[in-house]
Amino acid sequence: MVGDRRMRVRRRLRRTRRINVIVVLVAIVVVAGAGYGLFTWLGRPTGLAALPNPAVVAPGGFQTQAGADKTITVGLEIRNTSTVEIVVAAARIVPPPGLKLVTLTLATPGEGNKGFALDGVLPQSSGIALGTEGPARNGIIAARFEVDCEHLPAVGAPTGEQIFVTVQLGAEQRVDELTPPVVNGTPWLTATARRTCLNPVTTASPAPPLPPMPASTPSA
16 A cells, blocks of 8 residues: 555656646747747837838829920829828929929829819929828829920830839838839820820910820839
C-alpha cells in the first residue's frame, strides 16, 4: 500500500508537470502574439504614408470653354479617395506642345460654383479641403491656356500631358500625380485644343460652351 501511494504521488507529479508545461507554452504564445501585435501597431504607417497613393484622382469628368482670343479654359474634377479629410494645397498641369498656361486655380464645387462658369475671370487660387463623403470629397482644377494650333502634337504622337497635386495632411505634404482623362484615345488637353482649332471662336462676345465632348475616361 505504501508503494501504491508512492505511485499515485508520482502520477500526480507527472500530471502537474504536464499542466505546468502547457501553461508555460500558452503564456509564451500569448506574450509572443502580444509582442508582435505591439510591434506591428508601432510600425504602422501614419500621416500621409498611411493614405493611398495617389490619395486624389481625376475620375474623368471635365468641362471646356473656347475663347475668341485663341484660348481654352478647362475645369477638371478631382476626388479624395482616402478615408480622412485632406487639403489640396496646389496643383500643376504640364500641357502638350502648342499650349501655354495663362492661369490655374483650385475651387470647390459648392453652391457658388454650380455649373462652374469657365468664360470669366478665374478666382484666386488657394488650397481646398476635400472631405470623405458625397460632393464634399470633390474639387475642381481650372486652368486657361493659349493655343498655338501649328505646334499641337500630331495625331498619334506623345503629348507629355501630366497633372500633379500637392496633398497636405496636418503639417505633412507630398506631390501626387494624377492620370489625365482621355477622349477617344487622345489626352484631354490635346483633344480640347484640336477641336478648338477646327472650330475657332471668331467673335469678341462670350463664347458659348463647346459641343459636348465624347465621354471621357481615365487613361490606362
